[in-house]
Amino acid sequence: MKIIMSGIIGYGVYTPIYRIKISEIASVWKKEPAEIIAGLQVTEKAVPGFDEDAITMGIEAGKTALSMAGVSEKEIGAVYVGSESHPYAVNPTSTSVAEYLGIGNDYFSADLEFACKAATAGLQITLGLLDSNKIHYGLVIGSDTAQGKPHDVLEYTASSSACAYILGNKKNEIIVEVLDTSSFSSDTPDFWRRDGERYPSHFGRFTGEPAYFNHVLSEGKKLLEKSGLLPTDFAYCVFHMPNGKFPRIAAKKLGFTSGQLAPSLIVNTIGNPYSASSLLGLSAVLDIAKPEEKIFFVSYGSGAGSDGFIFKTTNRLKEKQKLSASLKGQTKKKIYLSYPEYLKHMHII
């Protein structure tokens, strides 16, 4: 097993206040709400404010991550924002977020795109910079205001949120160690969006077995093999959640129990916030994890690839948990939208 020096020293999440119920969307298209809900295992999804985007949400998540980490903004040496909804096609989200967070000018930066795994790729890049001592701290954010075409199945799940991680290489600051990371990548056209198009396209059932499952399971098996660990060695597992069904199947196929998976399933009430999905799932687990617990993590990005991580919590996590702007806390107050209001928020009307 490779030894990685660096790890997580803080995290922050942000979810918009607005929600729309799956049943509300279903009723517009005269579908049976119960059927859709059972099929996707999602009951409602997060909807951005009319004036929110990947930058504004990234700033919110970044701010709470910085405050949990207790690190000065000026010490951040790398900023990577992964998204499928960068506000510009050309003009970096990462530097806007960095500027508004007060990070100064001395940092590596680029915007990342790899469908829903852009940000986890950012984690790997930052770990590399940290382990080679090029930087001391790095900020990685997954942030999306995902668009779903009206009447398409993705409309029920495409949602919005942001999740930020501060990584560092000082052992006494690390709250979650990274024991290993690897990736499984290929050229698989399951889901894509052409330049200038508002909505992504996908190839239906092809997004399942040959895409999501092929990559998640291949990476998952690789990670287990290399580490020599068994599913039972882990307290929790986290997978990318395009809906509520896929991660449950992936977990089972790799030998994990529903109990190990359950705390990460933010998809039920948030939907799929694309680049923030797996990271949000991880944050939900970190909010409740105890010290010295191992967490199995595999993300997925269409096109396609999976980033796998084996995390282990340290006893420094406990005091940081108190500083978490947890998803649970943020979702105490919700404002439900009607379908026309949802369309307004998504700039569709």
Place this chain on the structure above:
Amino acid sequence: MKISVLGASTTKFGELWSVSPRELARTVFSQALTASNLKPQEIDALFVGNMLSGILGNQANLGSLFAEELGVYVPAFRLEGACASGGLALHSGINSIRAGQYKVVMVLGIEKMTDHTQDEITHALMAAGSDEERASGVTFPGLYALIARAYMQEYKVGEEDIASVSVKNHYHGSLNPKAQFQAPITVEEVLKSGKIADPLRLLDCSPISDGASAIIITGDEKVKKRHSKPIQVIASEVATDSLSLCDRKSFTSLLSVVKAGDAAYKKTGLKAKDIDVAEIHDCFSIAEVIATEDLGFSRRGEGASDIAEGKHTLNTGKIITNSSGGLKACGHPVGATGVKQIVEIVEQLRHEAGIRQVPKAKIGLCHNVGGSGTIAVIHILKA
């Protein structure tokens, strides 16, 4: 030197689709000159008050433009202070005469708004505010709505009393053939009209209008004899306050008005109770309520109830405000208003106001404000 107003003329205010700004100017120039028994060649300088010409129609350089309409290329100037542009034009014209530079001056207030959409106008009017205000998405009615909210919170006054401003002004407007709106309205109708910016409703807000007003002023005693009833300007004061509403000390009083008003009273030795008739800048109903208090006509917190009780209405009141119908009913072509107010007071002091005549009017006051109270111009005139 005593400065007096000779000819004073105003066009009808309203949606004057077929009348161009040049035609508006020609009309009032001609009427003011005729009434003064003066020829265009006897005018030494032209002062123009206008706010939106450059922003809406991309036409600046108004001094030269309107000198052309006067028919003689005299020294010409444009003054801008948002909705106080007209008052500022008069103030500057007066100063130029006092300085001995010019003898006989034409002051023109003019605005053509209806060539543009409601959207464009709402956007353009926010040129009177600050960057922060524009970035917040607040509109001009919005700024006065915030003022109204502050006033209602502080003095526990309801919408009904504030609505009485519009009712009074529509009543006065119904007596003024030049007014944009000549139909009386009721408090119920005001309270039923659609909300523009809570708590301000459509009938709390002055309209979008076209119009022009012009007056001829001079300090020369010989020239004054050309007009049968010159009316003296005994005070002309200007004061400013912060550009942003946020930076004011109070939201329930316009300090710029208090400062200019106090200076005008001091200069003339007059008090509020000496004023017989006043033109008040009621861009929004709450503006008149607060002005009534800022000018000393009412005690703090009692402006609305005083107006509701008829204390400033023709036939029932003592200090009659907005006999022209005010901005609400007479109309508010922004740059013209400050000069129109002078025309109205001059007519009142000449006892030529017909059915809206304030009996025995001897002293009149004009209150002209720019933006949310960023600048105020106060004139006092005497028969």
Place this chain on the structure above:
Amino acid sequence: MNMMTPVKIHRHQKETTSLIGKKGKIVVWTIIRIATKLFSSQAPYPVVIVKLENSEQIIGQLVDWQEEDLKAGRLVIAVLRRSHTEDKESVITYTIKFKPL
């Protein structure tokens, strides 16, 4: 005509950055129902004047709001949000708005 050019936005950025996360109380509020062209797609929206903890007063939109939040004294926090709908070619403007706490 958009008054916020890229140069102006860049110049204002430090000030905007320093306001993010500041807390304050609503002093006065209104709901804009007839908006200017740039903001018309967002109408109706509330605009508030907030007194920050350092006594500075700031004007801005209130976001993520419900009826009961529109009152003097309501505690709010400054957040960064998109300012208005630009055309497809312009630089995106971000501005300080307020969110009920």
